[in-house]
Amino acid sequence: MTSSSTPTNPGALVVPPGSALNPMVALATSVHASPRVYALLLGAGVSMGAGIKTGWGVVEDLVRRAAVADDPGSDTAGEDAAQDPQAWWDAHETGPLGYSALLAALGKTPAARQALLSGYFDADPDDADDKRPGASHRAIAELVRRGSIGVIITTNFDRLTERALEEAGITPQIIHRPEDYASAAPLQHRAVTVIKVHGDYLDYESLNTDEELSTYPGEQADFLDRVFDEYGLIICGWSADWDRALVRAISGIRSRRYPMFWSQYGTAGAEARSLAARHNAAVITGATADEFFPDLVRRLDALDKLAEVPPTREMAVAQLKRSLADPVRRIELHDLVTQATDLVISRATPDNYPLHGDVFEQNATGYRRDADTLLHLLAAGAFHDDGTYDALWVRTVQGLVRLRQTLPASHNGDLESLRHYPALLAAWTMGVAAVAAGREEFVGTILTRPVFKSPLRQETEEAAIFLNSWDVLPKNSLDRFCVPGPQQKWKYPASHYLRQETTEVLRSIEPDDAAVAAAYDRFEFLASLFACDSAAPRRRGMPWPGQYLFEDRWGEDDHGLFAEISADADLRARLAPVFRNITIDEALTQLADWRRRYHNDF
Known part of the structure; x- marks a missing residue:
């Protein structure tokens, strides 16, 4: 690797250990600020969760097998030896017991040692969960896929990291033989390079014994020296107890360009503590590795969202339409709508929308402005969806409903009610869009599934009740600014205001103003039927007062909206399953009775 391959990033973030911040914060921000500047060093602990034994686990099992072979007539020899491997070793061999010493004693040649080890790394073909990539391996593959990591150094013989990368659609460059180091492509030219410093378990040349692990061939040593000099290091699952050559390679780097982070689950040994102190590691x-790497991915994803420039309204709608047509992009669709919803929620604080003073018009205008992109997304979604994403649309309204979950100690009643205005805008926009698309049954979905329990009342209400424009947009407050002219008032100001504030949104799906007006009337009529069906005692039978009640729209006898909906057998069949407390005929009767009694009073 030439000097031109050195990663350069002047924005690399170095947070010294000992900072009051959680070191995971320093790690995540460093990796996010400096993609591909850090290399991973993985030890046996990374594969434990996938059923791969650690070096000591292999020692215990090999001692058990050796004890059985040594005393085949005993039924307990193997288990007794595994309980105290050191005692068994002391009774049969000289020198300290260790992974390297045991392998050297049992396998006199590399081929023999390879045969001994293969059973610890080969998956059982009859066990779908045996020795498969675990949570740590999949998260590591995600770090590579997202461009955060480009070099992985591992002491492990298993192939779980490589398999996880391949399952993620990534073809790694793998270096696992001494001759590979000279012929390797420059690291910056490959998506990821996996350096298996001890080889692969299927290699006869894999390094196992203490003697083999004490030095590296010249080209391998030089290659690792360059990597450790040019890259920051993230260590996980490695004890530093056995790998003398690797410890020496890391120790030899006196001036690190980028910091070292070391994840340790258990108690660190003397060698690890010394190495961490030498390099001022965080x-x-x-x-565990299965916790550490997924946590790092989550933190990087969160930083990505913070850094993302929100798409323009037009771009967001175009993205939504593409996602609606592609089932594979359902998560992208969910994230797009959720991001727009979260923006509205994050803005809807008492600091931005006071609950005191003469600010009703100001607050209403602000809520509508904040919700603009979301409303365009919901209009397009409800219009073009075939019901596949109904749960997402309901969840969106429910999320906005929670803006009134708590009741401030001191507040103006009309301003407090207005906190449901974003939810009303969302339900109204989707309901009208669905009507325009001929999906009137969705109106029942969006007005019966979201629920709200006011801190002031015990009963739980459906959206058809608590989002009634009569409550959310009180007439007295609207009459102060939503007027047709001096000394004049609208008959149904909330209906007029909602139409005024959403016409531009709905024109994006239906450019014919007459069709939009008809959809408004039909939506308000249907919303009123569902309000009549509600079991909630408050406002029971109270329709959504609106322009559909005017004579020229309501009609008489066999013409007009009332007659049209009453006679539409197909519509009634689609709406019937939504009604739970009364029938559609009873709801129609209640609505007609209310109009006859109260329409002239508004």
């Missing part, structure tokens, strides 16, 4: 404790 030590992260208490997390």
Whole structure:
């Protein structure tokens, strides 16, 4: 690797260990600010969760097998030896017991040692969960896929990291033989390079014994020296107890360009503590590899969202339409709508929308402005969807409903009710869009599934009740600014205001103003039927007062909206399953009776 391959990033973030911040914060921000500047160093602990034994686990099992072979007549020899491997070793061999010493004693040649080890790394073909990539391997593959990591150094013989990369559609460059180092492509030219410093378990040349692990061939040593000099290091699952050559390679780097982070689950040994202190490493404790790497991915994803420039309204709608047509992009669709919803929720604070003073018009205008992109997404979604994403649309309204979950100690009643205006705008926009698309049954979905329990009342209400424009947009407050002219008032100001504030949104799906007006009337009529059906005692039988009640729209006898809906057998059949407390005929009767009694009073 030439000097031109050195990663350069002037924005690399170095947070010294000992900072009051959680070291995971320093790690995530460093990796996010400096993609492909850090290399991973993985030890046996990374594969434990996938059923691969650690070096000591292999020692215990090999001692058990050796004890059985040594005393085949005993039924307990193997288990007794595994309980105290050191005692068994002391009774049969000289020198300290260790992974390297045991392998050297049992396998006199590399081929023999390879045969001994293969059973610890080959998956059982009859067990779908045996020795498969685990959570740590999949998260590592995600770090590579997202462009955060480009070099992985591992002491492990298993192939789980490579398999996880391949399952993620990534073809790694793998270096696992001494001759590979000279012929390897420059690291910056490959998506990821996996350096298996001890070889692969199927290699006869894999390094196992203490003697083999004490030095590296010249080209391998030089290659690792360059990597450790040019890259920051994230260590996980490696104890530093056995790998003398690797410890020496890391120790030899006196001036690190980028910091070292070391994740340790258990108690660190003397060698690890010394190495971490030498390089002023930020030590992260208490997390397994299966916890550490997924946590790092989550933190990077969160930083991505923070750095993302929100798409323009037009771009967001175009993205939504593409996602609606492609089932594979359902998560992208969910994230797009959720991001727009979260923006509205994050803005809807008492600081931005006071609950005191003469600010009703100001607050209403602000809520509508904040919700603009979301409303365009919901209009397009409800119009073009075939019901596949109904749960997402309901969840969106429910999320906005929660803006009134708590009741401020001191507030103006009309301003407090207005906190449901974003939810009303969302339900109204989707309901009208669905009517325009001929999906009137969706109106029942969006007005019966979202629920709200007011801190002031015990009963739980459906959206057809608590989002009634009569409550959310009180007439007295609207009459102060939503007027047709001096000394004049609208008959149904909330209906007029909602149409005024959403016409531009709905024109994006239906450019014919007459068709939009008809959809408004039909939606308000249907919303009123569902309000009549509600079991909630408050406002029971109270329709959504609106322009559909005017004579020229309501009609008489065999013409007009009332007669049209009453006679539409197909519509009634689609709406019937939504009604739970009364029939459609009873709801129609209640609505007609209310109009006869109260329409002239508004």
